[in-house]
Amino acid sequence: MHLHYIKLIARQEWNAIFRGRNTRILYFSLLAVSLLAMITGWQYVGKFNRQQATAHQQVYDQWMSQPDRHPHRVAHYGYLVFREKSPLSFFDFGLDSYVGNAVFLEAHRQNTINLSEASFSNGMLRFGELSMALVLQLLVPLLIIFIGFPTIAGLKQNGVLKILLCQRASYFDLLVGKTAGLTAAIWILFLPLILISLFVGSFFLSGKIGVDNTLRILIIVSSYAVYFLSIVLLVVGVSAVSRSAKQALMALVFGWILFIIIIPKSAQTLGSRLYEAPNKIAFEQAIEAEMSQQGDSHNPNDPHFAQLKADLLKKYGVDSVQALPLNYGAFVMKESETITSTLFNKHFDRLIGTYRSQNAVSTAFGFADPFLAIRNLSMNLSGTDFDSFTAFQQQTERYRYEKSQRLNEIHLTQIQYRNDSQQKVGADHWQRMPDFTFQPLSIAANLSAAGISLAALVCWVLAGFGALYYISTKRHFQL
Amino acid sequence: MIEAKNLTKRYGNHTAVNQLDLLIQPGEVFALLGQNGAGKTTTINLFLGFTEPSEGVALINGLSVADQPQEIKRYLAYIPETVMxxxxxxxxxxxxxxxxxxxxxxxxxxxxxxxxxxxxxxxxxxxxxxxxxxxxxxxxxxxxxxxxxAKALLLDEPTSGLDPKASSEFSEIIQTRAANGTAILMTTHDIFRAKEVASRIGIMKEGVLQSILDADTISANELESLYLKTV
Amino acid sequence: MKRYRSVLLLELRNFLRSKTVQMGTIGVLAFAFYSFLHANQVIDQQEQTITSVPSVQKNHLQQVVTHGTGKVAGTTAYYPFFYTVNPPAPWARFALGQRDIYPYTLKVKMLAIEGQLYDSELTNPLTLLAGNLDAAFVFLFLLPLLIIALTYNVISEEQETGVWNILHTSTTHVGQTVAGKLLVRLGVLLLLTFAVFTAACLSLQLPFTGPTFQLLLVVLIYVLFWFTMAALIVSFGKRSSFNATALICVWIFLTILLPGIATIVVSSSVPVPEASETAIRQREGYHAKWDQPKKATMEKFYAVYPQYRHYPIPDHTFSPGWYYAMQFSGDLDSKHASEQLFEKLSQRQSLSETMSWFNPVIAAQQALNKVANTDLESHVRYLQSVKAHHRQIREYFYPHIFEDTPTEHLDWAGYPPYQPVGYVSEFPAAGILAILGWSFACLALAFVLFKRNFLTIKNLSHD
Structure with a gap:
């Protein structure tokens, strides 16, 4: 390693890149596309969040202006929660279009989160959505390929490589120098763009830039820096082992297709084959089957509830439920809510576990495909990943459960068993209940989920340098 | 058979071939000597119709190459420096x-x-x-x-990069073709091969055909000194 | 003619011996088989679920009846779910389309329908994002890449190696020779398309009827489009690396960028706040009724079902007839928003149909999904059929609810069975026309450029 030569070569590569007419054309078209992606994404997210906020306000007002009602009616009146997109989602749409946007929360029923963008779209969505992340993950590597494919192979073809290698710089110096020059150029062309877009965009969307967002933005930018470096290493490596520039270009384009289409799709389908997830009917049937074993409040002969009743009568020393100091109907509902909720959560966690295992296959393939690694990392940090959505599901379910139990508690204590349905409770009871606010995952939680992907990217860089070193020691790659 | 009349090719200010007049009869081998960039390959390309003349005309079998680019292909064959x-x-x-x-x-x-x-x-x-x-x-x-x-055969540096045996075999074949009545134009750097194969030898410099020599009447040494003097 | 045939034959032999052709073909075939496997698995699972539905339904109703014994029908009627299914058309295996996203079974109660229509299937969102792997994907995405790989260097490589110069001086029919080289490639590509398609038919068990041939037609024309596009780029007469780069850029533009922009345009220019609004209105419409005088609600109900007017509805206590009338009014209150939602969906559909005139890839995808009945329109038809079924069920049970029939005296399974939508055949004429139009445009332009760049004299010597 001779730092002096590496610098020299890097500077030469840098100059060559910025002098190229093709570079300019490709860069400016990419710049235009990414600005377009940023602006449309930003507008879209802004509009969507306003729409969701309006719907939320409407539901909240309706909730607050309810008249005096029977608590169980309120439990079925329920609440609608609307999911808002994260402030960085304009950068990376991630899973946003494929997950539900609204959920109806009511007593003893876990509804699915519905109204996803995908469920109202025709097939066009499946081509992918244009976001800045898409440009950076898919198109920038292609730009690197188009700029970098002849970097060594071209020198071989016109014989310059032999002359260069007769000077004092080693082949490894040359490879590292080329890598450094190309990487520096790509970083200068794109990293400031990402940084500014993220700061400006998230500021205008959420009106502030918190510590959390700043940290996320910085990590996103550094991840993309590592990603670009790993692509440059690949390009230089392939160019160095190719006999001609054309051969290098073909191999690189083929690799690109493999990385962005074939491996991600295959990995995910493989994941869903290896860990088969139940469909909705099977999922519900499993819960129902277990419920009839544990205690079904609708079943008059259910042993669990019969036992419960007997215990309760004994505890209060009365011989009929009418004589109890509390509302027996509400007591049963409360117990039943606990049972169904626990059961549902158990099965739901298992389902999420299955999905996680499926997704882990894709994550593991990050070691075979840097695109998968950056895709996961970028989604995670933008808050549009699987875990963020799962957190939303879990938080709404917890909110539903707590709300239902509060209402059951009111029912239990304030409504007489006799003529139950004829009674009402003051509206102030539910006006006091807290509204739902989504607590986004902490950056630490996101990062720990993305740890493997980050490790994969770092591995790519290390392996890239290792490969360059290996190539530089082999005589036949110099010809 | 292979004929050039006032054949000129300019690229901007640079004149690659300048007012070339040449007639190669059937059965004749004409060797064009000259340094790199003297205009030899451009001359061949003008006869092949790969490039259009700025002035003058290149004729194959009496047909203008520029006017009848398809028709002339019936009469000519081409062997480049490296046959791919x-x-x-x-x-x-x-x-x-x-x-x-x-x-x-x-x-x-x-x-x-x-x-x-x-x-x-x-x-x-x-x-x-x-x-x-x-x-x-x-x-x-x-x-x-x-x-x-083909009645006209155009060869661009045909012997460069061939080993001496292959080169000599090649000369033999060329002469056989000439004996069968083919007009042959070849460019070459190889003075001795030119002397051996060709009936006439032209020396080209900066697009201009400086002199035409009869291969039978000039010795190899004379040719060499003349060539060095010209270029 | 005979000599031309021997030229073509040698051309074919030359082409087939190239490594790119062999590797590319093997790669596409291997991936195609994996895609068949995957699509079969997805649809098999869906079909399995669908076949399990009748027994699930039967057990469920039995349980409901057992629990409800001794109560009146109106009380028990709150509990049962009624399942509907959207069985896949045989061609869904070819183009899974949106079948992984849209629910293919929906269960509805006799309560207001609007809150129940948009339930989603349980799926892993990352799997949805990664997208489906089916024959349509292979044809839409991968085949164009193979076409590019096999045609980008058709003349340029010969120019770069120098064969072209010899070829050019060897023949008086340069045009025919070039056409021959292109035709050989087109022939091989069409044959390969046909082979992959036949393999798809066999392994996906597509019936040999109209829709299968429609799929074939779309695919063949689509291949033709990409071939003419490749010919167009080649006709510029540039170097191999230029051709490869340009064609990859065209591919990215047509398959990723343009649809990506179009998607955003569609979803932000036709937003569907009506989806949330329907849910909000239906909920509010129904629940407000509890606090309103019963008569107003009942009148709304009687306007549609006057035959129940003579049943007494007590003013101060709960009665099942009133309960179901409230549910019904909830739907009436959200009717407008719901209609608007469906209107918006058809706007989205027509907007993307407009866009497919500008992009043959979108056109081909929409055409395949249409034939396979896996597009948004098919799903909307399913939702409408669920609505219709919901009405049938209500109308079957209403008399018993108003009559206060005891649960055990009622045939709970006697409601009119659900009628699946069935296959709707529609020839994707617009899509096919769009692709054909683009193909002809490319071909015409390529023809002109070929004439200019290859058949007239120009300065070929690059040195």
Whole structure:
């Protein structure tokens, strides 16, 4: 390693890149596309969040202006929660279009989160959505390929490589120098763009830039820096082992297709084959089957509830439920809510576990495909990943459960068993209940989920340098 | 047969070929000597119709190349410095392909004898061209030219990069073709090969044909000193 | 003619011996088989679920009846779910389309329908993002890449190696020779398309009827489009690396960028706040009724079902007839928003149909999904059929609810069975026309450029 030569070569590569007419054309078209992606994404997210906020306000007002009602009616009146997109989602749409946007929360029923963008779209969505992340993950590597494919192979073809290698710089110096020059150029062309877009965009969307967002933005930018470096290493490596520039270009384009289409799709389908997830009917049937074993409040002969009743009568020393100091109907509902909720959560966690295992296959393939690694990392940090959505599901379910139990508690204590349905409770009871606010995952939680992907990217860089070193020691790659 | 009248080619300010007048008769081999960039290859390209003349006319069999670019192809054949053919086809297949394109239908035996006539080893006939040496490819190139029964043969540096044996075999074939009534124009750097093969030798410098010499009346040494003096 | 045939034959032999052709074909075939496997698995699972539905339904109703014994029908009627299914058309295996996103079974109660229509299937969102792997994907995405790989260097490589110069001087029919080279490639590509398609038919068990041939037609024309596009780029007469780069850029533009922009345009220019609004209105419409005088609600109900007017509805206590009338009014209150939602969906559909005139890839995808009945329109038809079924069920049970029939005296399974939508055949004429139009445009332009760049004299010597 001779730092002096590496610098020299890097500077030469840098100059060559910025002098190229093709570079300019490709860069400016990419710049235009990414600005377009940023602006449309930003507008879209802004509009969507306003729409969701309006719907939320409407539901909240309706909730607050309810008249005096029977608590169980309120439990079925329920609440609608609307999911808002994260402030960085304009950068990376991630899973946003494929997950539900609204959920109806009511007593003893876990509804699915519905109204996803995908469920109202025709097939066009499946081509992918244009976001800045898409440009950076898919198109920038292609730009690197188009700029970098002849970097060594071209020198071989016109014989310059032999002359260069007769000077004092080693082949490894040359490879590292080329890598450094190309990487520096790509970083200068794109990293400031990402940084500014993220700061400006998230500021205008959420009106502030918190510590959390700043940290996320910085990590996103550094991840993309590592990603670009790993692509440059690949390009230089392939160019160095190719006999001609054309051969290098073909191999690189083929690799690109493999990385962005074939491996991600295959990995995910493989994941869903290896860990088969139940469909909705099977999922519900499993819960129902277990419920009839544990205690079904609708079943008059259910042993669990019969036992419960007997215990309760004994505890209060009365011989009929009418004589109890509390509302027996509400007591049963409360117990039943606990049972169904626990059961549902158990099965739901298992389902999420299955999905996680499926997704882990894709994550593991990050070691075979840097695109998968950056895709996961970028989604995670933008808050549009699987875990963020799962957190939303879990938080709404917890909110539903707590709300239902509060209402059951009111029912239990304030409504007489006799003529139950004829009674009402003051509206102030539910006006006091807290509204739902989504607590986004902490950056630490996101990062720990993305740890493997980050490790994969770092591995790519290390392996890239290792490969360059290996190539530089082999005589036949110099010809 | 191969004729140039006031043939001129300019690229911007640079004149690659300047007012060339030349007539090569059937049975004659004309060698064009000159340094790199003297205008030799441009001359060949003008006769092939690869480039349009700025002035004057290139004629093959009395037809203007620029006016009848398709028609003149019936009469000429071309062998470049490095003969590149289809690497995935065998020698026989390449020959069959190109002669079919030239509207000649040969039986496999005839194709074989055409290849044999160039001195190509029989066992190479059915090998893919990717396994051929440069000399072997040159021979297939000659076979293609011969198969076309071309009246004019244009050769661009045909012997460069050939070993002495291949080069000498090549000279023999060229002379056989000339004896059969073909007009041949070849460019070369090789003074001795030019003297051996050609009947006349032209020395070109900066696009201008400086002198034309009779190969029979000049010795190799005289030719060399003349060449060095001219260029 | 005979000589031309032998030229073509040698051309074909030359082409087929190239490594790119062999590797590319093997790669596409291997991936195609994996895609068949995957699509079969997805649809098999869906069909399995669908076949399990009748027994699930039967057990469920039995349980409901057992629990409800002794109560009146109106009380028990709150509990049962009624399942509907959207069985895949045989061609869904070819183009899974949106079948992984849209629910293919929906269960509805006799309560207001609007809150129940948009339930989603349980799926892993990352799997949805990664997208489906089916024959349509292979044809839409991968085949164009193979076409590019096999045609980008058709003349340029010969120019770069120098064969072209010999070829050019060898023949008086340069045009025919070039056409021959292109035709050989087109022939091989069409044959390969046909082979992959036949393999798809066999392994996906597509019936040999109209829709299968429609799929074939779309695919063949689509291949033709990409071939003419490749010919167009080649006709510029540039170097191989230029051709490869340009064609990859065209591919990215047509398959990723343009649809990506179009998607955003569609979803932000036709937003569907009506989806949330329907849910909000239906909920509010229904629940407000509890606090309103019963008569107003009942009148709304009687306007549609006057035959129940003579049943008494007590003013101060709960009665099942009133309960179901409230549910019904909830739907009436959200009717407008719901209609608007469906209107918006058809706007989205027509907007993307407009866009497919500008992009043959979108056109082909929409055409395949249409034939396979896996597009948004098919799903909307399913939702409408669920609505219709919901009405049938209500109308079957209403008399018993108003009559206060005891649960055990009622045939709970006697409601009119659900009628699946069935296959709707529609020839994707617009899509096919769009692709054909683009193909002809490319072909015409390529023809002109070929004439200019290859058949007339120009300065070929690059040195």
């Amino acid at each position: 053919l289809y690497p995935n086809l065998t020698g026989i297949e390449n020959l069959a392909y190109f002669s079919s394109l030239a509207d000649f239908a040969y039986t496999p035996e005839e194709l074989g004898s055409l290849l044999s006539a160039t001195g190509l080893q029989t066992q190479a006939f059915n090998q893919r061209l990717s396994a051929y040496s440069k000399g072997m490819r040159q021979k297939v190139g000659i076979a293609i030219a011969v198969a076309k029964k």
